[in-house]
Amino acid sequence: MSEGIISNIRINSIVTAVPIQKDFTSDYPHFTKEEKVQFENRIGIIEKRNSGGLLTTSDLCFEAALKVFELTNWEKDEIEILIFVSQTGDFVLPPTSLILQDRLGLNTNTYLLDLNLGCTGWINGLITITSIMKSMNFKKGLLLCGETNILSEFKDKSTYPLMGDAGTASAIEFQNLTDEILFEYKNYGFLYNSIIAPNSKAKHFSDIKKDLSKDKELSLKTTMNGLEVFNFAIEQVVPSLKIFFNKLAESNFQIDYVIFHQANKMIIETLRKKLGILPNRCLNSISHFGNTSSASIPLTICLNNQNEELLNKSLLCVSFGVGMSIANMYYKISENLLTEIIEVS
């Protein structure tokens, strides 16, 4: 694993915006009665949020960002950087971060960047935004991160019922603080086929040019090899985490809670058992929000901090998925982190 520490960085606020509409596993028409029960018990999803395609990821992130401004009392002109992390941006071009700059009324000096990342998006986004803030001496930044379920086909039982909609906004501050974030990451490009939208972008057009007999439609539809994802979790995530655990223990860093990317309950539980983590040390959101891709960790933090239970607590956050990639972080939540979950209609 590659690793790094960014110091003097604080996460001041995390807000998650979800559509008000709920999708219940029990209503999904392509499941048999048995499959519904199995999906609820094993995959662990009872319900999730779904705007039915009416809200885009940027709509949700926009609402989350407005709430962050309200909670923190930050001025819009103070924002020096905004990063938007998603696989479901508004357009192929222009970048969605510029659209959000316009909608939020940020000034033209803001540094803007889109990152095309999934499951590891929040942590990789944090690595990126904190590194830029540190090198450019920016004081305040916004990391917007989320996904909406437009990448799966309605009848695909292994993806559609799994994925939920959520958009998050994290307020990042760089100043003379004792706070620090420890990161580690690893990437496995040779496994890029495990989760892929094969007909979604430039490659689709070159494939058609090369083989005119192929009559494929341009499509965002994603295929996922669930077994490969599970095997990846066992073969790569477990050993890398064991090493990270040992390093943290050697430096006397205590872990209060572990948050795994909310892939599905079976994978989370297998990882938890393999690593010997007690159930009450693991925070989750999957049962009521599904797998929300890059939003799953910030959403889980918001959900479990509704009575400020996480203030001053040390978190180990573990993300893995599309790429295939792993990105983990260790961070002690500040004593005044402001969180909220809002519903958007």
Next chain:
Amino acid sequence: MKIEEFILRIEEEFEEIEKGVLEPQSIYKDLIHWSSMNSLILIILIESEYNVLLNDNDFSKSSTVDELFNLVLEKRNSKD
């Protein structure tokens, strides 16, 4: 490791399989309504009980319980 024990574990894991019906020659994909969810359940069971990771290819290579069991044995022995 015996196949009887293997069968017992599969029967415990999949509620929809009537107890005592599964035999070494049974085609497991017929008894368990075969879906990506069930293959994941089976792979997790085998990993946690026998410490062996199966992949897509392994499932397509085996159709009977016996064949699956032998594959697990083979993979476990090659690890030792």
